[in-house]
Amino acid sequence: MTRAVVPLAIFLALAGLFWYVLGQMNQGEYNPRDVPTQFIGRDAPPFELPDLFEPTQSVRSADMSGKPWLLNVWGTWCPECWKEHEYLIHLAQREGVPIIGINWRDDAGEAKAMLARMGNPFLKVGFDPNSDAVIEWGVYGAPETFLIDAQGVVREKHTGAMSPQVWNSKFKSYFAAGGAS
Amino acid sequence: MRRHGILLLAAVLLLSAMAFARVEVHDFDSPEQEARYNNLIKELRCLVCQNQNIADSNAELAVDLRRKTYEMVRQNKSEQEITEFMVDRYGKFVQYDPPLDTETMLLWIGPFIILLVGVILLIRTIRRRRAETVTAVDTAQLEAAASLLETERDTKKS
Numbered sequence: 001m002t003r004a005v006v007p008l009a010i011f012l013a014l015a016g017l018f019w020y021v022l023g024q025m026n027q028g029e030y031n032p033r034d035v036p037t038q039f040i041g042r043d044a045p046p047f048e049l050p051d052l053f054e055p056t057q058s059v060r061s062a063d064m065s066g067k068p069w070l071l072n073v074w075g076t077w078c079p080e081c082w083k084e085h086e087y088l089i090h091l092a093q094r095e096g097v098p099i100i101g102i103n104w105r106d107d108a109g110e111a112k113a114m115l116a117r118m119g120n121p122f123l124k125v126g127f128d129p130n131s132d133a134v135i136e137w138g139v140y141g142a143p144e145t146f147l148i149d150a151q152g153v154v155r156e157k158h159t160g161a162m163s164p165q166v167w168n169s170k171f172k173s174y175f176a177a178g179g180a181s
Numbered sequence: 182m183r184r185h186g187i188l189l190l191a192a193v194l195l196l197s198a199m200a201f202a203r204v205e206v207h208d209f210d211s212p213e214q215e216a217r218y219n220n221l222i223k224e225l226r227c228l229v230c231q232n233q234n235i236a237d238s239n240a241e242l243a244v245d246l247r248r249k250t251y252e253m254v255r256q257n258k259s260e261q262e263i264t265e266f267m268v269d270r271y272g273k274f275v276q277y278d279p280p281l282d283t284e285t286m287l288l289w290i291g292p293f294i295i296l297l298v299g300v301i302l303l304i305r306t307i308r309r310r311r312a313e314t315v316t317a318v319d320t321a322q323l324e325a326a327a328s329l330l331e332t333e334r335d336t337k338k339s
Contacts, residue, residue, distance in 0.1 A: 035228055035274050105241050131245035138270035140228035140242055 028160055038138055039146070039154040044071075047133035049126030052103050052111055059100065059126035064148065068155075068174045069098040071146040072122070072162075073134060075106045076114045078142040084161035088121035091167070097175055101125040104134050104142055147171055207251055218254045221263055222247055226275050234277055 024030035039045070044061050051057045061071075072088065074081040091097040101122035103111045108127060115125075128134055137146065147156040147170075156170050209215040219236070225246065227238035235243040235250070246267075253263045264276065273279045281289050 033231060035272055038270060038272050105245075130248070131242060134242075135245065135249055135270065138272075140271065 028163065028166070031159060034159055035138075035140060037154075037157045039157065042154055044146070044148045044152050044154050045133075045136040047102075047126065047136055049102065049128050049133055052101075052108060052125040052127045055108075055127070059124045061100075061148075061152075063124075064098065064100060065152050066150055067098065068147065068149045069100060070171075071100050071102065071137070071148060073102045073104050073137070073139050073142050073144045075104045075142050076110045077106065080161045081143045082114075082118070084143055084163070085118050085121070087162055087164065087167075089119045091162075092121040092123075095175065098123050102128050102133055104128050104139070105131060145171075147174055149174060205247070210255070210257075214254055214257075217260055218251060221250050221254070221260060224264070224277050225250070225267055226277055228271060228275065 021030060025032070046061050048058050048060045051059050070091075088099060092099050099122050101124070103125050106127075106129065111125070111127075115122075126133060137144075141159060143159075143161060145158045145162050146154055149155050155174060158166050158170065207215075207218065209218065222236035223234050225235045227233045227235045227240055227243040227246070229240035229242050230238050233243075235246045250263060253266065258266075267275045273285060279285045279288065
């Protein structure tokens with residue numbers, strides 16, 4: 001009797017584990033390839049990039065101090081970025097969230113065309129074709145979204161498309177206290 | 182005709198091999214610098230294709246991380262400084278040979294724990310098997326054997 005029970009119990013435990021993990025992966029709650037960020041609680045790394053629309057001007061992290069803001073790394077080559085784009089527009093327009101974009105390893109023309117076609121949720125977009133700022137921020141995939149508080153400290157990071165679930169559970173509270181306009 | 186075919190095949194193979202080989206040409210101040218660069222790109226993990234180092238990977242981020250490594254080597258930064266730069270941004274996961282500390286303890290000791298569990302299970306199974314083979318003979322068979330011995334002894338006596 002016990003001969004059958006023990007392997008069956010092991011099988012059921014493994015099946016349960018796989019079911020749970022795959023469910024978490026499907027919901028975007030768990031990503032086995034995720035590399036934990038080193039930046040939570042650290043000062044936001046400074047960057048200075050040419051503006052996507054005005055290459056002679058620069059986009060700097062220092063410009064944003066004094067209020068919480070989002071940094072979103074994206075590219076036209078990244079399907080997950082298209083997926084989250086509409087929600088980013090919602091956040092920027094309906095919830096008044098300031099979002100700075102970093103356009104990563106992209107063609108400037110295509111990037112501008114995508115924003116013209118799908119709408120532009122960004123206050124400013126820094127153009128980063130050589131991963132300069134991306135490496136400074138420890139980014140390894142797109143999209144990645146960072147939350148920086150009013151003191152310039154990184155508080156949250158999300159890898160993958162931004163969604164209402166992720167926003168409400170991890171990000172929203174930072175903007176509740178007078179952040180939204 | 183056949184020889185021509187083989188030559189053509191060889192030419193095609195050679196061309197395709199050349200098309201895939203993307204050689205990055207770098208200038209270094211010294212052979213020591215070049216060795217440091219080559220060693221570093223072997224020791225740093227590509228974060229896109231996570232089972233490759235950045236020397237082997239042609240992912241775009243790996244190309245940029247190689248360039249960053251190259252720039253730092255040219256600035257004469259030490260191997261340790263460059264590794265620290267990467268770990269500072271990407272965590273210990275970027276190192277193919279991470280240091281043994283509390284965070285990586287399970288990674289280093291885990292395989293030995295699994296081996297130990299395996300050996301214990303193996304010994305238990307072997308012992309159980311042995312016990313089973315000993316008791317596999319039931320009393321009826323033992324009695325039959327005993328009576329057989331008896332009869333044999335009796336026949337010898339007579």
